[in-house]
Amino acid sequence: MNRWDTRERPPREQFAYWREVVCAAFTPLSPAARDARDDWSRVGLEGRVESRPFGHTTGAEIATCAQVIHHGPDEVRRVEDEVVFVNLMLDGRCVVSQDGRRSMSGPGTFSIVDATRSFTLDYLDPWRTVSFRVPAHDIPDVLRADATARTFSAATGLGAVIADTLRSSWEQASRMTDSEADAVGVAVASLSRALTHSATTESLGDERGGDEALRRSIERHLERHIRFVDTSPTAIARHFAVSVRKLHQLYEDAPLTFGQTVMRVRVRECADDLRAERGRMTMTQLAAKWGFSDLSHLHRAFRHHLGQTPREILEHLDDDSALWERAG
Known part of the structure; x- marks a missing residue:
């Protein structure tokens, strides 16, 4: 398990640590305060992340304060691993924007963003999420394009299966052998592919879907x-x-x-x-x-x-x- 916690740093170093070390551990990201009055360089930014690999997939739990996370053209150009993020919200609300769509994700829902293109995650509250980073090549381009920035319910159907898999896999992460974790990674990638295919075949790709x-x-x-x-x-x-x-x-x-x-x-x-x-x-x-x-x-x-x-x-x-x- 990899762990990062900004509280281990002095307040004046916490924002830089969050931006340059923690966010960079996933994909190039640029966090910013939602309120211009928030002076993170002075009062600090509390945030923690735990992460572990699941084969070619990576799972993580992230908890921190309200903020806007940008993954714009500059960040896309610096991407080394083309990945898709499946983000299951545990606490807080997030406005997810990508590919001209915008949706609200809250507790009991999850969403998908594709790091090969620009996206924005606007966290309106202090938040906690379980996030799995799936190699983009595991999901065909046309499927990824139709599934991003949509809110999927974790209550019923395939959405419930995926959410339960993400949640339970993460809860057992520290107890898994490498071979068990590899199997989970394959399962998460397969379920994500099935979900994006379902989103496409159900014609969720029109402009009104979001x-x-x-x-x-x-x-x-x-x-x-x-x-x-x-x-x-x-x-x-x-x-x-x-x-x-x-x-x-x-x-x-x-x-x-x-x-x-x-x-x-x-x-x-x-x-x-x-x-x-x-x-x-x-x-x-x-x-x-x-x-x-x-x-x-x-x-x-x-x-x-x-x-x-x-x-x-x-x-x-x-x-x-x-x-x-x-x-x-």
Whole structure:
């Protein structure tokens, strides 16, 4: 295992060490502060990396502060090993940009960038990721071009298999023999090739692919946090590092506008709560809990998005319960 930790250096040396030693260990990269007021040369930059080879592939865990990492034309010219990075986010959010696409990757997702071309990783928060560096020749050029800067879910399908492989391989890295690590490297390269092929055959290569992935990320965020965060266009746009105009553009070709999407999520979550409470909360309490201005607002929203009023949902539950009791 190779280890780098900037905290072993005096604060005034930490940024230079991170830029010239740690980042250079992967591929030529140029890190920069997201906020011009951050004076890393004075206060330091905390960051740590652990890395080990898996055959021709390399795995690493990286943890550090919010920053923008550039891999521009100058860095591309200095590339010695043509590689692709598969980055599984554990903590924090990253706006990934390459090949004219831009997507948001957060915990439970991963993305791919190709070091043979320019890319930018804009980490909005302190972050931690498991990253595997795969030789570019293991993935055909046309497949790599269609898979970069897209957000892949680690929850289902091939994405879940890849994420589990990356995560578990890294967790066991220090216990593996060289031959076991070689086998993992072959498996990661093969899975990455399969993923990029899937992205191409499913026609994710059009210009709207990144927008669709970003829209899905926004909707997953709403579903998880609808009760606890500001869901105004300004707040959501800020969270996903886009303009308010861009946020609304994401929904121009979608069945619902952004505002309607927020309301649909709110109504569905409220309906789930209604079913779970089964009358233990009053309608007034339920409306206040889920941010409806009054009962008429609640009823209109339910009718529009679910085709039923809250009372009809409860009545349906009672009918189902009676059926089950008679069947028993």
